[in-house]
Amino acid sequence: MAGAAGYVELLSRCGEARAISRIQAALVTSGRLRRSVELHDALIRALSRSARPHLAHPLYAHLLRAGLLPTPHTLPSLLKSIALSPAATPGAAALAVAVHAHAVKLGLERFLLVSNALIRVHAGILGRLDDGLLLLRTASAVDAASFNTLITAYARAGRAADARKLFDEMPARSAVSWSAMVNGYVQAGDGREALEMFAQMQAEGVCPDDTVLVGVLAACAQHGALEQGKWVHGYLKAHGTRITVFLGTALVDMYAKCGEVQLAMDVFEAMKDKNVLAWTTMIKGLAIHGRGSEALTLFSQMESSGVRPDDIAFIGALCACTHAGLVDKGRELFDSMVRKYGIKPKIEHYGCMVDLLARNGLLGEAKEMIQKMPMKPDALIWGALMAGCRFHKNVELAEYVVKHWILLEPDKSGAYVLLANIYAASGRHNSAREIRHLMREKGVDKTPGCSTVEIRGIIHQFIVGDLSHPRIKDILTKWHEIDSRIRLQEGYIPDKKEVLLDIEEEEKDDALSRHSEKLAIAFALIITSDNMPIRIVKNLRVCHDCHHVTKLISKVYGREIIVRDRTRFHLFKDGSCSCKDYW
C-alpha cells in the first residue's frame, strides 16, 4: 500500500471521477482519510477538475467531522468544485455560504487563491454580484480570471455598464477579457457597442480568439451587419481556422439573420459536426425567410441523421410553420413532440401554437388553447393572440385579451398600442383616442420605430420622426421625389388607417413618411447609386403602408430592398415581397 504522499501524487494525475471515487473508498476503508488534511485536499482538488465536481462537496463535511482544519489549499479547490457544479446541485449554494463564513473565521478570505475562488462563487452560483465585487475590491491581490468572471456575471445579469466599469479598471486585459465584454454587450442586446468594443480590441493589437469572434458574429447577426460578418468569415478563412461547431453555428446564424440564407446554407452544409443547435439555427434561418417547408424538410433530416430534437428545436420548427402558414403541420409537430420524444410542451411552445393559430385566423381555437394549457398565460401569449386580433380585425376578442394582458404588464405600452391600432383600423377613432389619453395618464410610451441601414460598412440609424440627421434636408427632398414617382407611376395612396395621431390629413401623410424605414430607404437611395441591394434592419414590425411603399420603390427604382423586421425577412423585388404579404 502506497503512503499518503503516493496517494496525493496519484490523485493529482487522476482526472476520472469514478477512479477518484474508488481511491476515496479505499482511503475511507483503511481509515487513512480521517487522519489527513492533505488527502482531503488532494481528493477535493482531483474531483473539482473532474467531470463530476459536485462529488467533492461531502468531503468538506467529512473533514470537519474528523476534527481537521481546512488549509488555504482546501478552500479554493472546494469553492472551484462548487462553482463548477451543475446548477441544480442540492445544497451547493448553502455550502458556498458556509465555506465563505468559515474562510472569514479562519482569516483566509483575503488569500489570493481563496478570494479569487470566493469571487467566482459569488458571481456564479450565488448570484451575489455586488458581494463578489466587494471581495474583489478588498482582496489583497486579484487575478485576471476573477475580473473576467465578474465581468461576465454582470453582463449576463444585463448590467453591461457595471461590467464595463470593471473592464476599464482591469490592470491587464487579455483576449478573454475583451471576449467577456463583447459577449456581454451581445447578451445585453447591444450589438452596436459589441462591434465598437471589437474595433477597439483590434486597435490595441489584441489577437482575437474563437470566442470573441463568435461574439462578434452574434453582434453582426443582431445588427444585420452583413459586411462586418463577412469580414469575420474572411478572417477565419485567411487564418485557416477550423470551423468549430460554435463558429459554424454563429456563421450560419449571422448569414441567415443578415438575409443571406444561401450563404448560411453553404456554411451549414460544410459543417462536419452538426449538433442540435446547428440544425436549429439553420431551421430557424429558413423559417424567417418564409421557407417553411424547406425548414421542415431539414427538421426531418435532422431526425434521420440521429440528432435528437430538443425543446428549442421544436420552437424553431413551429416557428417555420407560423411563417409559412402551415397550421396542420404545426399541430402534428406539437403532438409528436410529446408522443415521439416525451418533451413536455413549455409555455414557449404554447406561444408558438397560439401565434400559428391566431395568425391564420383560427382565433377561437387559439383562445381555447390558452384556456386549456396547464400554465398561466404570460404577456407573450396574450401578445400573440392580440397580433392575430389585429391581423383579422377582431375588436371584441382584442378587448378581452387586453384586459388580461394589462394586468401582467401594467407599465408597458404594447397592449395599449395594439388595441389603439385595432380601433383605428376598424374606424373607431374615438376609442383609439381614449386609449391614447389613458396611455398619457399612465405615462407609458410607445417604443419608437428605429431602422438601420449598413452602407459600405457603416451603420446609419434612423428613428421615427427624428429630423436631426445631418442630411435630413436631402432625405426629405428625396422622399418627396419618391412619393411623387410612386403616386404617378403606381397610383400610390398613403394608407392612413393605422395612424393614430389627432392631426390633420396632410400631417398624417408627413407622420407616415417619417417612419424610420422610409427615412432609411430614402437615405440609401441618395448615397448609393449602383444597383446594390438596400438592407434595412428594423426594431419593430413593418406597417402596412411601409410594406406597400417598399414594394413600389423596388419596382420603380429597380432595386432589391431587404428588410429585416423584428421577427422575419422581407425581400422586395419588382414590386412584390417574398413574404407574399403574409406577416
Place this chain on the structure above:
DNA sequence: ATGCCCTTAC
C-alpha cells in the same frame, strides 16, 4: 476565465 439555437407586441 470567455463563446452557438429559443414564442408576442411596441
